[in-house]
Amino acid sequence: MCETIAAISTAYGEGGIGIIRISGPESLGILRRIFSCKGSIESRRMTYGRIIDPEDSSIIDEVLAVYMKAPSTYTGEDVAEINCHGSTVSLRKTLALVLREGARMAEPGEFTKRAFLNGRLDLSQAEAVIDVIKAKADASYDAAISQMEGDLSRTVRQIRKNILDILVELTVNIDYPDEDIEQLTYEKLQTGIKAAENEVEELLATAGTGRMIKEGIRVAIVGRPNVGKSSLMNGLLRQSRAIVTEVPGTTRDTIEETVSIRNIPVYLIDTAGIRQTEDVVEKIGIERTKEAFNNADLIVFIVDASEPLTEEDEDILARLEGRRALILLNKTDLGNTVTPGEIADKSPNSDILYTCLLNGEGIKEIEDRIEELVYGGQLSQKDCVMVNNVRHEELLRRALQFLVDAETITKAGEALDIIEIDVREAYDLLGEIIGETVSDEVIDEVFSRFCLGK
Numbered sequence: 001m002c003e004t005i006a007a008i009s010t011a012y013g014e015g016g017i018g019i020i021r022i023s024g025p026e027s028l029g030i031l032r033r034i035f036s037c038k039g040s041i042e043s044r045r046m047t048y049g050r051i052i053d054p055e056d057s058s059i060i061d062e063v064l065a066v067y068m069k070a071p072s073t074y075t076g077e078d079v080a081e082i083n084c085h086g087s088t089v090s091l092r093k094t095l096a097l098v099l100r101e102g103a104r105m106a107e108p109g110e111f112t113k114r115a116f117l118n119g120r121l122d123l124s125q126a127e128a129v130i131d132v133i134k135a136k137a138d139a140s141y142d143a144a145i146s147q148m149e150g151d152l153s154r155t156v157r158q159i160r161k162n163i164l165d166i167l168v169e170l171t172v173n174i175d176y177p178d179e180d181i182e183q184l185t186y187e188k189l190q191t192g193i194k195a196a197e198n199e200v201e202e203l204l205a206t207a208g209t210g211r212m213i214k215e216g217i218r219v220a221i222v223g224r225p226n227v228g229k230s231s232l233m234n235g236l237l238r239q240s241r242a243i244v245t246e247v248p249g250t251t252r253d254t255i256e257e258t259v260s261i262r263n264i265p266v267y268l269i270d271t272a273g274i275r276q277t278e279d280v281v282e283k284i285g286i287e288r289t290k291e292a293f294n295n296a297d298l299i300v301f302i303v304d305a306s307e308p309l310t311e312e313d314e315d316i317l318a319r320l321e322g323r324r325a326l327i328l329l330n331k332t333d334l335g336n337t338v339t340p341g342e343i344a345d346k347s348p349n350s351d352i353l354y355t356c357l358l359n360g361e362g363i364k365e366i367e368d369r370i371e372e373l374v375y376g377g378q379l380s381q382k383d384c385v386m387v388n389n390v391r392h393e394e395l396l397r398r399a400l401q402f403l404v405d406a407e408t409i410t411k412a413g414e415a416l417d418i419i420e421i422d423v424r425e426a427y428d429l430l431g432e433i434i435g436e437t438v439s440d441e442v443i444d445e446v447f448s449r450f451c452l453g454k
C-alpha cells in the first residue's frame with residue numbers, strides 16, 4: 001500500500017495562515033489522532049478545532065482542518081489539510097506531529113506526481129502546475145493555465161490519433177497483405193504522414209514564442225557613456241530606478257530589473273557605457289556590459305543622434321551582426337546628425353527608431369518592438385496553443401524527424417514494415433509529452449523541479 005505523505009504547502013515565513021497537506025491512506029487516521037473538535041470529522045467539511053499532541057495533551061495550535069475522501073482530490077488519494085496560524089513554529093510543530101503519527105515527508109512535487117500517477121492530470125498538465133506557480137507575468141500565467149487545462153494535451157492527442165490511423169492501416173496491410181482490404185497505396189500513406197508532419201511543425205513553430213513568454217526575454221541596453229541608457233531603463237520601468245546625470249560614466253555596474261511589458265516578463269539590464277578607461281571600477285563594469293551583451297535575447301543599442309558616430313559606436317555596431325538588435329537614435333531634440341541610412345549601411349538587419357528619452361518619446365514604440373519580437377510579428381499567436389517546455393520541444397523535434405524519414409522512405413517505396421518503425425517511433429515520442437509512454441526516470445526528473453508541498 002502506498003505511504004502517506006505530508007508537507008507544509010504554503011510559502012515559508014510569517015503569514016495569516018499556513019497549510020499542512022497530508023495525502024495517502026492514513027490521512028484521516030492521522031488527523032483523528034492529533035485534531036480535537038466538537039462532533040466528528042466529515043469529508044469535505046472544514047472543521048474548527050485544536051491540534052493536540054497525543055503524548056502530553058499540549059495544545060499546539062487552534063486550526064481549521066478538512067478531510068477529503070478519495071478519489072476526487074488533488075492527488076486522487078485521501079487528503080487532509082490543516083490550516084494553522086501562519087507561524088513557522090506552529091507549522092513545524094504540527095508537521096512534526098503528523099510525521100510522528102505515521103506520515104513521511106513528501107518529496108518536492110510528490111503531491112502532483114501522485115495526481116499524475118493516479119490519472120488526475122496527464123504529464124504536460126502536471127508540468128504546467130509548476131509554471132502556474134512560477135509565472136512572473138500575465139501572459140506566462142495564461143499560457144500555464146491553458147496548458148494545465150489540457151489545451152496542449154488535446155492538440156497532441158489529436159496528432160497522435162491521426163498517426164495511429166496510419167499505424168492501423170499499415171499494420172493491417174503488413175499482416176494481411178493478400179486479403180481483400182483496401183490496399184494502402186504509397187501515395188495515400190505519404191499524404192497521411194505529410195499531414196502529421198505539418199501538424200507537428202505547426203506546434204513546434206510556437207516554441208520560440210512559448211519559451212519567451214514563459215521564461216521572459218533578456219534585454220541589454222548598451223551604448224557609449226551618456227547616450228541615455230539609464231533614461232531608457234527608467235522609462236520602461238516607469239520609475240526612477242537608475243541614476244541619470246549629465247556626467248558620462250554615471251552607471252558603473254550593470255543594473256538588472258524585471259518588468260512586465262505587454263504582459264511578457266522582461267529582464268532589463270542597464271549597463272555601464274562602453275569606452276576606453278583606466279578607472280578600475282569602470283573597467284569591471286564594462287566587462288559586465290560585455291557579458292550582458294553576449295547573453296541578451298535583444299540588444300537595445302542607443303546612439304546620440306545629435307553627434308557624429310564615434311569609434312565606440314562603430315565598434316558596437318560591428319558587434320551587432322547576427323544578433324537581434326534595436327537601434328535608438330536618441331536626443332533627437334538636439335539634432336539629427338546621425339541618419340537611419342548611415343546606420344542601416346553598417347547594420348543592415350537592425351531595427352531603427354528615433355527617440356527622445358528625455359521626454360519619454362519612443363517608449364511605446366520600443367514596447368511594440370519587444371512584443372513583436374516575442375510573438376514573431378504574429379500577434380494572432382497570442383491565443384493559440386503554445387509549446388513552452390524544452391522537454392516537449394525536444395520530443396516534437398525528434399518525432400518530426402521520424403515522420404520526415406518515414407515520408408522519405410515511403411516515397412522511395414520502402415517495405416511497409418520498415419516505414420511502420422519510423423511512424424511508431426513518432427507516435428511514442430509524442431506520447432511522452434502527455435506521459436503515456438514515458439520512463440520512471442523522466443517522471444522523477446519532471447517532478448524534482450517542483451517546490452516542496454506541491
Ligand SMILES: Nc1nc2c(ncn2[C@@H]2O[C@H](COP(=O)(O)OP(=O)(O)OP(=O)(O)O)[C@@H](O)[C@H]2O)c(=O)[nH]1
Nearest residue numbers: 225226227228229230231249250251273356357358
Ligand atoms: N536632450 C536630451 N537629453 C537626454 C535625452 N535622453 C537622455 N538625456 C540626458 O542625457 C544625460 C545622460 O543620460 P543617462 O540616461 O544617464 O545616460 P547613460 O547612457 O545611462 O549614461 P552612463 O550611465 O554615463 O553611461 C542625462 O542628463 C539625461 O537627462 C534626450 O532624448 N534628449
Ligand SMILES: [Mg+2]
Nearest residue numbers: 229230250251
Ligand atoms: Mg547610465
